[in-house]
Amino acid sequence: xxxxxxxxxxxxxxxxxxxxxxxxxxxxxxxxxxxxxxxxxxxxxxxxxxxxxxxxxxxxxxxxxxxxxxxxxxxxxxxxxxxxxxxxxxxxxxxxxxxxxxxxxxxxxxxxxxxxxxxxxxxxxxxxxxxxxxxxxxxxxxxxxxxxxxxxxxxxxxxxxxxxxxxxxxxxxxxxxxxxxxxxxxxxxxxxxxxxxxxxxxxxxxxxxxxxxxxxxxxxxxxxxxxxxxxxxxxxxxxxxxxxxxxxxxxxxxxxxxxxxxxxxxxxxxxxxxxxxxxxxxxxxxxxxxxxxxxxxxxxxxxxxxxxxxxxxxxxxxxxxxxxxxxxxxxxxxxxxxxxxxxxxxxxxxxxxxxxxxxxxxxxxxxxxxxxxxxxxxxxxxxxxxxxxxxx
Amino acid sequence: xxxxxxxxxxxxxxxxxxxxxxxxxxxxxxxxxxxxxxxxxxxxxxxxxxxxxxxxxxxxxxxxxxxxxxxxxxxxxxxxxxxxxxxxxxxxxxxxxxxxxxxxxxxxxxxxxxxxxxxxxxxxxxxxxxxxxxxxxxxxxxxxxxxxxxxxxxxxxxxxxxxxxxxxxxxxxxxxxxxxxxxxxxxxxxxxxxxxxxxxxxxxxxxxxxxxxxxxxxxxxxxxxxxxxxxxxxxxxxxxxxxxxxxxxxxxxxxxxxxxxxxxxxxxxxxxxxxxxxxxxxxxxxxxxxxxxxxxxxxxxxxxxxxxxxxxxxxxxxxxxxxxxxxxxxxxxxxxxxxxxxxxxxxxxxxxxxxxxxxxxxxxxxxxxxxxxxxxxxxxxxxxxxxxxxxx
Numbered sequence: 001x002x003x004x005x006x007x008x009x010x011x012x013x014x015x016x017x018x019x020x021x022x023x024x025x026x027x028x029x030x031x032x033x034x035x036x037x038x039x040x041x042x043x044x045x046x047x048x049x050x051x052x053x054x055x056x057x058x059x060x061x062x063x064x065x066x067x068x069x070x071x072x073x074x075x076x077x078x079x080x081x082x083x084x085x086x087x088x089x090x091x092x093x094x095x096x097x098x099x100x101x102x103x104x105x106x107x108x109x110x111x112x113x114x115x116x117x118x119x120x121x122x123x124x125x126x127x128x129x130x131x132x133x134x135x136x137x138x139x140x141x142x143x144x145x146x147x148x149x150x151x152x153x154x155x156x157x158x159x160x161x162x163x164x165x166x167x168x169x170x171x172x173x174x175x176x177x178x179x180x181x182x183x184x185x186x187x188x189x190x191x192x193x194x195x196x197x198x199x200x201x202x203x204x205x206x207x208x209x210x211x212x213x214x215x216x217x218x219x220x221x222x223x224x225x226x227x228x229x230x231x232x233x234x235x236x237x238x239x240x241x242x243x244x245x246x247x248x249x250x251x252x253x254x255x256x257x258x259x260x261x262x263x264x265x266x267x268x269x270x271x272x273x274x275x276x277x278x279x280x281x282x283x284x285x286x287x288x289x290x291x292x293x294x295x296x297x298x299x300x301x302x303x304x305x306x307x308x309x310x311x312x313x314x315x316x317x318x319x320x321x322x323x324x325x326x327x328x329x330x331x332x333x334x335x336x337x338x339x340x341x342x343x344x345x346x347x348x349x350x351x352x353x354x355x356x357x358x359x360x361x362x363x364x365x366x367x368x369x370x371x372x373x374x375x376x377x378x379x380x381x382x383x384x385x386x387x388x389x390x391x392x
Numbered sequence: 393x394x395x396x397x398x399x400x401x402x403x404x405x406x407x408x409x410x411x412x413x414x415x416x417x418x419x420x421x422x423x424x425x426x427x428x429x430x431x432x433x434x435x436x437x438x439x440x441x442x443x444x445x446x447x448x449x450x451x452x453x454x455x456x457x458x459x460x461x462x463x464x465x466x467x468x469x470x471x472x473x474x475x476x477x478x479x480x481x482x483x484x485x486x487x488x489x490x491x492x493x494x495x496x497x498x499x500x501x502x503x504x505x506x507x508x509x510x511x512x513x514x515x516x517x518x519x520x521x522x523x524x525x526x527x528x529x530x531x532x533x534x535x536x537x538x539x540x541x542x543x544x545x546x547x548x549x550x551x552x553x554x555x556x557x558x559x560x561x562x563x564x565x566x567x568x569x570x571x572x573x574x575x576x577x578x579x580x581x582x583x584x585x586x587x588x589x590x591x592x593x594x595x596x597x598x599x600x601x602x603x604x605x606x607x608x609x610x611x612x613x614x615x616x617x618x619x620x621x622x623x624x625x626x627x628x629x630x631x632x633x634x635x636x637x638x639x640x641x642x643x644x645x646x647x648x649x650x651x652x653x654x655x656x657x658x659x660x661x662x663x664x665x666x667x668x669x670x671x672x673x674x675x676x677x678x679x680x681x682x683x684x685x686x687x688x689x690x691x692x693x694x695x696x697x698x699x700x701x702x703x704x705x706x707x708x709x710x711x712x713x714x715x716x717x718x719x720x721x722x723x724x725x726x727x728x729x730x731x732x733x734x735x736x737x738x739x740x741x742x743x744x745x746x747x748x749x750x751x752x753x754x755x756x757x758x759x760x761x762x763x764x765x766x767x768x769x770x771x772x773x774x775x776x777x778x779x780x781x782x783x784x
Contacts, residue, residue: 003620003644005593009531017653046492049458056448057665066441066635102637108444109501113530118510134657138505140532193571197577201397204578228395243458243664245494252395265395265526270637290522325444350656378516 015134017297019337020352026341026349038380039372041350043179045323046371047240047293048225052280057244067272072256073100073248073262074275080282081248089221090211097250101258101271104209104234104247108135110262111230113256115171115203118139123164124173125156125327127180127357127365129207132173144169147360150316154181154326157189172197174222175207175322177214179368180357182301184217184320187225194226204229209247210291210322212238215298217320228252235274237322238290239281244274285386297323299378300370307381308368311388323370326354330364332388340366346390347383401604407526411729412744418733419742430772432765433742434569438763439632439685439713444672449636452668459664462649463655465526465640468669472674473640480604481613488736491651494662496601496626496639500527502654503622506647507563507595508533514597515556516565517548519572519749519757521599524565536561539752542708546718549581554589554736565591566614569597569713570607572749574761575694576609576712579617586618596621601639602714604630604682607690609712620644627666629714630682631673636666689715692740692762692769699773700760703780718746722756724780732758738782739775 003021020041031037048054056388072078078095085093101107108131118140124132128143133143146160161172174193176185185193190206197204206222206229213219222229234247251259263269279288304325314328333339336353342350354365370377412433423429442447464470470487477485493499500523508514510532516524518537528585539551549592553564566585568577569756579586582598589596598614600750605611615622626639655661672678702706706720725731728745735741746757762769 003595003646006595008506008647011509012506012650012654015653015657017649018656021656044460048456054453054456054458061446061449061453064440064446066446066633068436068634088734102663109658112402114404117403118532120401130656138528138654138658140510204397204399241458242460243661245659245661246662254395255400257409258400258404260528261407262404264410264413265407265523266530267502267637268495269635269637271494271637271666273665274663309570332660371610 005339009102011137011140014137018130019355023340023344023350026028026108027235027344028347029302031346035348037348037350038376038383039350040368040380041352042369042371044242044371045240045293049184050211050281050285050286050289051276052283053239055281057277060151060273065276067273069269069275069299071269071271072261073098073270074291077275077278080279084282085221085223088219088226089222091224093223093250094253097253097256099249099251099256099263100270100275101247101249101263101353102267103236103245104207104232104266106270107132107247108132110249110259111205111232111267112136112139112141113262114258115326119168120170121166121168122171122173123156123161124168125178126148127154127354127362129175129179130356132207135192145358153183154178155183155185155189156193158192158196161193161200165200165202169200169202171205173207175209177210179210180352181321181326182319182322182324183317184214190222191225195231206231208232209234210237212321212345213294213297214321215301220284223250230255234276236392237279238294239278240290240293241274241278241281244271244277246270246274246278272285297370300374301325303374304368304370304377311381311385325368325370327366327368328361328365332391334363336363337372343384345386347387349380349383355367406529408523410570411431411747415732415742415744419736422662422740424532427553427740428743430768431742432760432762432772433568433744434761434763435765436763437632437685438630438632439766441632441636441674441680442673442681444675444678445631445633445669448671448672452665457664457668461661461664461667463652463661465490465662466635469670472671474694476674477613477615478609479617483616484611485615485642486645489645489648491641491643492650492662492667493639493641493653494657494659495628495637496599497523498659498662499624499639499641500524501658503597503624503643503649504531504533505654505658506650509562512562513560513679514563515548515561516554517570518745518752519546521567521571521778522748524599536741537750545575545709546570547575547586547616550584550588553585553592555585557594558661561592561594561668563595563597565597565602566612567598568600571602571714572716572744573718574711574714575709575711576606579612582614583617586621598623600624601626602629603659604770605686605689605715606713607686607693622647627670627673630686630687631670632682633666633670633673636663636669638662638666638670660703670748689762692766693717696769696773698761703773703777717760717762718757718762720753720757724783728753728755728758735776735779739779741772741775
């Protein structure tokens, strides 16, 4: 038997592999050879899952919670998430509007399937999380990348919506805090954007995957100003539960029957022990621990931000969320991927080239994750400084 | 804000909700009211996950296995799956060709994305597992339903491939054991089908989700005769791990880089504790337990099959796998959904109407799952007999 004459579907060629995967693979090789590697490339908190969550997961297994759940998730978790919106953000969300998903990826998948016909466009900022673009392509839609800069805090604003919306645009997508830039969209901005999208009779998707990880400013939710937004969230980042593959989607009531139908088909339900474990994520003692971790992320940002600026990197907007700094290195290179490769080979610091996040400025930017201890960040800054000097 | 003018993507209207979901919902309502309901509608083993697996899951959590894994799955599990093919089927599979997925659903998603361009067709038997059709529609492809009957054991065969293949057909999809019919494809048939698909330069997808659950015949794998088949499998059925959301895909070597890229985008990785827990699924003592359970399923089939035939139902091919009996009730109704609804209301037996599985014969067939104890099956048969008599 042979498949040699078979051509994959066209979408496959249009979805580029992430450059960071090559760097991550090489970093692991070097590590296996005994090299000391500092990981600033990975979008994963370096903290383990909270012990309360782990214990709840163990208890769920002991209690035999290993069967399918409803496609929307277990009712207790949907209620707990609603409770969290009330307690942390003072926003009332009907649990019936909350769908538990296998990671935020599951929510993105459902939304792309729900909203995007072939040829439809979804507007998003360039730079953006690369999977967003690829989810649209997966469903034969297009991402409509709008280059954004320091003037709009590397975010879409109402002017962008009005200026770039066209006959094929179906939705606009925001991310706050943003991956890769760490910048936020204020509630005032969100209101303006919502009105602009509404005027176009479009849908608004708001990625709040890094919600809760903000520094010096209060965390917020788009649901405070727009009840009809599609809001994506995750237990991976603030709650430190990456490997549990659990997220959620808040959607307008009218979308829920369609979303449930899609969920029944594409994933049946999210992992059951993960759902029960996540109930412990909202306990006061767990939140207290997560707030300590947030303070530690804040200290890291407060160290890394001026240090990178001192190295001559351009970071015109102070990142106030997530755990990323998106730094301009146009004075150093116009080949961000090559620069990241060399930095890894020569100094053992792994980073992500701008190339993974978009087109505009992609060759002259690097994303640094501060999901590593301050000791390691200090060592990384020393190495990066040496690397830059050697090449000067 | 309002979404009232927004139209969902066209695919949404083309994906029908499962009729069984309405029945399941109603069954739970009745149960909540205190009615005694016998569940023969659900595709979930009534056995809990093996204690070895549960213990391994608890240990994985205690060991802190809660971060992301590689998109392809942890190497140990890919090797364990390869070892299982060797030990149980005498088939050598390179672990590099095994991709661990979030349930078999994740594997189906990847395959639809990999193989199907808009307008492409994938040939499959009618009746078939309903999500298969919907996955094709999700990616703008079409399922090409070929009505099959007792003469081909309710399976596609090489003649079907040759007769129905057209310019838009890209792949054929088999399921052995089949959901809903419980019938198998023999290795001889598989060889013929593989040759026919190969001659058309198409791809062959083989759903082996119920692999291992066969009665009176040896379990088999398409990989024994076709190294280029895309084989989907699951930890849900034979291994009793539904809620862990874990499956796998075996694919030709040339497809692996593309599949990895898609997996990185659509789900990042399967649930981590589930992956570690699944390592225990292949232990000799776990397999011994699963084989006891298989013997119990065999006893149930051996009870239920003649009992349903005695009720006058048409089951022309003995189901040799999965835990389903697909029974013709054309002497009783031409409205299978209504019949199932009445049976539930009047006698508290929940079943799945043929309507969920296809078009041909869908109104005159019912699927009975025997994922319930023999006591309950006996009670169900008594109730069904009474229900039929009342209406005669």
